[in-house]
Amino acid sequence: IKAVAGRLKSDPRYSNTLVYNSFPIPKMTDQNHNDLMDIDQRLHAVMAFTQLPEAQALAAAYKRVNNLLNKQTISEQCIDTTLLQENAEQALWQAIQTIQAQAAPYFEQGQYAEYLKTLAQLQSPIDQFFEQVMVMAENSKIRENRLSLLSHIQTLFSKVADIGQL
DSSP: OOOHHHHHHHHHOOSSSSOOGGGGOOOOOHOOOOOHHHHHOOOOHHHHHHHHHTTTHHHHHHHHHHHHHHHOOSOOOOOGGGOOHHHHHHHHHHHHHHOOOOOOHHTTTTHHHHHHHGGGGHHHEEEEEEHOOSSSSSSSHHHHHHHHHHHHHHHHHHHHHOGGGG
């Protein structure tokens, strides 16, 4: 407040009615308090995530996923398992399902650090997917299915934070 108050004087050249103590501050409610605590937990979770050995590789993969999805529109988020042709994409889908089931309770309980730590197990399947699978396949159904697979990854990680910003 001292920094703000020092800059926003009550001099007429700044404002004759607005001074540091006239800012409308919302009343602190239980919901506001919970939101602030939630943000704090998310920040600590991201800080803990950055210490993991998989963090940089996952952040790069997340950026790549975002770039691919920002350039394309996906009509359906459902995965058609019959269109998963490559072993790497099948392995990624199995890993997503398994790890999502393991991580969901952590997210629901607000244990974001454990949630991200669990999702970090996806690093190897994601890396293999990008090494062995051409996402932008010529067949539009296969391409759409692969983009939906990437959309699942984006959704899982973005529940806590945009790790692409790391």
